[in-house]
Amino acid sequence: MSSKPRDVVYGGPKPPVERFTLRKLAAKYRRGERITMVTAYDYPSAVHVDLAGVDVCLVGDSAAMVVHGHDTTLPITLEEMLSHFxxxxxxxSRPLLIGDLPFGSYERDPAQAIETATRIMKEGGMDAVKARSLEGGSPARVRAARALVDAGVAVMGHVGLTPQSISVLGGFRPQGRSHDEAADIVERALALQDAGCFSGAFFVLECVPAAVAAATTAALRVPTIGIGAGGACSGQVLVYHDLLGFTQHPHHAAVTPKFCKRYANVGEVITGALAAFREEVENGSFPSVAFSPYELREGDAARFAAALRERGLGEAATAVEELEGGEKSGGGAASS
Ligand SMILES: Nc1nc(=O)c2c([nH]1)NC[C@@H]1CN(c3ccc(C(=O)N[C@@H](CCC(=O)O)C(=O)O)cc3)CN21
Ligand SMILES: CC(C)C(=O)C(=O)O
Ligand SMILES: [Mg+2]
Structure with missing residues (x-):
């Protein structure tokens, strides 16, 4: 339990590590090795993703759902995302850090996109940004993406299901299931890549048939990271809470997509531990002596008790004497 030394010294010095850069990512892709990406939203989840050796850490706007409890990704603000970043x-320290551009923070024009993206990098410490608006081969989209790259911002595209479009799509539904929609997805990805916007960058492919993902991956010269998109992508991403099984809460259960594999049941571990704490406090077994580390100075207990008695606080004095003289077991202390 807590006598075990911690694996991670929170806030403590960290050994120098080499960041997994876009160049390294591109090299891994060229070697044909699969790329791993997991979301994180706060300090501890980021430490976990780092320690597990995952290549890319996405600070996703899924935070709106899995951290803030919203039904969609739309409500989260740039300020809230900056806090997560x-x-x-x-x-x-090691993973490449990608920040989602939140809904409403970049769509108006390239200037707004640059302003938001540069804040995400300067204030949020991200290495690159991702946005669903960068999907689509329309001239406006290509302009926006190119403007970002010109401003020195590495951008990640997002095609297939783009949850920020839920209002238009009508739900979190798989995309590209008809042949023309499927071809459209490949076209959009290609248009942006060929505009030169994604040299060294890459795409998320979300909720599309495996064949559409395979076609897109084969058509592009940059990596694709799939989520609900089958096994033919250059890499895979899952949401931290889904992967870890935080999801037995009714809210989480309702928004956990069926493509998510649970690698642990952390939610059960958490509720089990919290219930054990509650039980031990209620039955008085926590805190035991082992977890009551602070003591009066040698000989001060008697003086303390005497001082209390002098002020007419007899019961308080007895409490001191019982604890100091007696068994000192945590259990007996909760008398009143
Ligand atoms: N916890 C969590 N995991 C995610 O992967 C995730 C989020 N949240 N929030 C942002 C988006 C939304 N995502 C989702 C959410 C639900 C489905 C889903 O259940 N789709 C159903 C269809 C539902 C419908 O038709 O309305 C499916 O059968 O695929 C898919 C992707 C993926 N992203
Ligand atoms: C699901 C991933 C790709 C995402 O965009 C998010 O977590 O917000
Ligand atoms: Mg997102």
Whole structure:
């Protein structure tokens, strides 16, 4: 339990590590090795993703759902995302850090996109940004993406299901299931890549048939990271809470997509531990002596008791004497 030394010294010095850069990512892709990406939203989740050796850490706007309890990703603000970015940047040293541009923070024009993206990098400490608006081969989209790259911002595209479009799509539904929609997804990805916007960058492919993901991956010269998109992508991403099984809460259960594999049941571990704490406090077994580390100075207990008695606080004095003289077991202390 808590006598075990911690694996991670929170806030403590960290050994120098080499960041997994976009160049390294591109090299891994060229070697044909699969790329791993997991979301994180705060300091501890970022430390976990880092320690597990995951290549890329996405601070996703899924935070709106899995951290803030909203039904969609739309309500989260740039200020809220910046707080998540900063916390993750403090915790993850090696992974490449990608920040989602939140809904409403970049769509108006390229200037707004640059303003938001540069804040995400300067104030949030991210290495790159991702946005669903960068999907689509329309001239406006390509302009926005190119403007970002010109401003020195690495951008990650997001095609297939783009949850920020839920209002238009009508739900979190798989995309590209008809042949023309499927071809459209490949076209959009290609248009942006060929505009030169994604040299060294890459795409998220979300909720599309495996064949559409395979076609897109084969058509592009940059990596694709799939989520609910089958096994033919250059890499895979899952949401931290889904992967870890935080999801037995009714809210989480309702928004956990069926493509998510649970690698642990952390939610059960957490509720089990919290219930054990509650039980031990209620039955008085916590805190035991082992977890009551602070003591009066040698000989001061008697003086303390005497001082209390002098002030007419006899019961308080007895409490001191019982504890200091007697068994000192945590259990007996909760008398009144
Ligand atoms: N916890 C969590 N995991 C995610 O992967 C995730 C989020 N949240 N929030 C942002 C988006 C939203 N995502 C989702 C959410 C639900 C489905 C889902 O259940 N789709 C159903 C269809 C539902 C419908 O038709 O309305 C499916 O069968 O695929 C898919 C992707 C993926 N992202
Ligand atoms: C699901 C991933 C790709 C995402 O965009 C998010 O977590 O917000
Ligand atoms: Mg997102």
């Amino acid at each position: 900063r916390a993750v940047a403090r915790g993850a």
